[in-house]
Amino acid sequence: MPCIELAAVTKSYGKERVLNGIDLTVFAGEIHALVGLNGAGKTTLMRLVLGMTRASGGMVRVRGNDVGALTSGDWLGVGHLIEAPLAYPELTVEKNLRIAGRLAGLTGPAATSAARAVGEELLLTPWWGKRSHALSLGNRQRLGLAAALIADPSIVVLDEPTNALDPAGVVAVRTAITRRVAQGMAALVSSHHLDEVARMADRITVINAGRTIGGLQPDAVDIERRFFDLVYADVEQAR
């Protein structure tokens, strides 16, 4: 059974259709990457998976259950980072992570120790006592990723996880994700960085104008050219 499943999903805002007939699955122990141009519908798709908005049509399932019918308890073991990282500006890195741990269902002591562990894993220790408003964009992004991973989720949904990261940060994030995926976590990840996606993903789906227009082999040669071939062919077809 897929951990995440979308079948014939559509989403409209008023008369504007932003997703159209999306089919997608994410299984345990794999990274399924979404790639597409800005405005292709990647973030909207992820928001649907997390119950932040409702689909206009089709079915969105998490662990086999309709996402609209999930109770708060059903979200235990799901981590995510969509748009702004969970980083309250007046709180230190440590307190932000403790908060994330409590919201992910950990007890107080478990949240404290998990915060320390994931903070070290994502290279946040030097900024441990610093308020998040004083962090660089990249450090704040790693804080958001640490918050998403703090409770060792079995499913994770990450929108542009390597945004604003330096090379060391990219490696740390990639390692943190792939290590958990090797232990059975399912990951749905969007990205603009095709090279990064090629290193990390097991499957790549290309989205354009709200539709899935094909897939890419992560180990294929010249993945960037193949991506643009798919997108341009779709644009031409739509004319």
Place this chain on the structure above:
Amino acid sequence: MTATQQWRAALAVEWIKFRAAPVSIVTSVLLVVGLMLISLASVLAVGGSSAFAAKAAAVSTDRGWAGLFDGATQISSVASLLAFGVVTGWMFGREFTDGTVTALYGIPVSRPAVAAAKFTVVAAWMCAMALSLTAAVVTGGWLLGFRGSSGEVAALAGKLLLVTLLTGLLALPCACVATTGRGYLAAIGAVIAVVVLAQVAVIVGIGGWFPFAAPGLWAAAGGGVLGATAVVQLLLALPVAALALWLTLRMWRRLAA
């Protein structure tokens, strides 16, 4: 997680955020210290001939405990409403303004549990503020050497405490406004508008039945015994608060990111 466990987790989170936030610290200090200083200045100006004394005579007419508490209670009916409204609006609107509201989805702590925790923290803070500013005014009067029976001081202090708590209940609709307006600025605008409307309601003579003006009218009425109508008017704060609680929890249950 049970509903209680969710609420306790959310309460721990909200408390960490609240106690570190500049807005809660600054508002607390300004409300308690500011109200005490203005009340003391008003009572000390009684009988003076300055322009301030003329203005202060509107709230403090007696250079003693009664004058001190009359001023403090009338000022609190407005200042506490503003302070409580700003903090309540900030509590419920900050995730929208900061863009972190997405983090409250897809987690095992429900959004109504988060909202209930926010109400708990705000209510506890309002009670602490009411007690603190009452204690500050009593201390101020004691330092000025005012004499009077402990029964008289207790009655005056009790009225200040009650008026401040009633304004706390009346500030709770700011949670709805912040949620609907998806940010705290809407709530801050609303509480300022309510203070203005309360003044208008008093001027046109319907202030008693306008819940947001009723505590201020009672504060300005002096030490007379409350009539049954005035009690009913003051108790209108209860349905206002209950409606705000119900609506906010309902909105947070159905909230779209």
